[in-house]
Amino acid sequence: MSRQRFPTTVGVLAAVYLVAMAAVFGLLSMQNAQFVRTAARTEGTVVALVARAPLGGTRDSRAEARSPSLAPKVSYVVEGRTYDYVAAHGRDRQRLQVGDTVTVLSAPGDPSTARLGGEGRDSGPLLSVAFALAAVVLVGVLVRLRRRRTPVRGGPDAPRERRGVAAAVAD
Numbered sequence: 001m002s003r004q005r006f007p008t009t010v011g012v013l014a015a016v017y018l019v020a021m022a023a024v025f026g027l028l029s030m031q032n033a034q035f036v037r038t039a040a041r042t043e044g045t046v047v048a049l050v051a052r053a054p055l056g057g058t059r060d061s062r063a064e065a066r067s068p069s070l071a072p073k074v075s076y077v078v079e080g081r082t083y084d085y086v087a088a089h090g091r092d093r094q095r096l097q098v099g100d101t102v103t104v105l106s107a108p109g110d111p112s113t114a115r116l117g118g119e120g121r122d123s124g125p126l127l128s129v130a131f132a133l134a135a136v137v138l139v140g141v142l143v144r145l146r147r148r149r150t151p152v153r154g155g156p157d158a159p160r161e162r163r164g165v166a167a168a169v170a171d
């Protein structure tokens with residue numbers, strides 16, 4: 001692979017990756033919106049704060065850490081049956097306290113599938129748009145670089161035609 005083609009190939013692969021990530025986060029956002037539209041709403045009570053990794057974190061938080069990332073564990077009742085739900089991600093500065101009342105959204109067919117009201121509504125669409133914009137910018141850069149490398153026909157970098165001696169003398 002030539003030196004000029006390598007950056008283009010990497011750029012195209014990066015653009016494909018960015019478009020794929022935009023599609024994934026877009027799909028997740030649509031699924032979340034669908035869940036929120038069809039979910040049954042009920043009130044729940046925060047019964048504990050559990051150590052959980054923050055959004056975007058990969059390591060589980062430890063409760064004995066100096067400032068653990070905490071997620072609320074919520075108890076809620078649907079049709080006389082009690083369910084528990086622990087939020088997917090923790091927060092370094094948890095606003096909720098044990099005993100607080102929160103809105104719980106549960107799937108109509110399976111009340112054990114739940115989310116807290118407002119959980120996950122802001123990050124998916126934002127990430128989808130950010131990945132899509134990054135892909136557009138990268139494609140724009142690749143197009144500009146390609147145009148810059150392509151010689152203009154008849155310009156100073158264009159290959160010269162071989163002409164006979166008579167044509168050269170006539171000039």
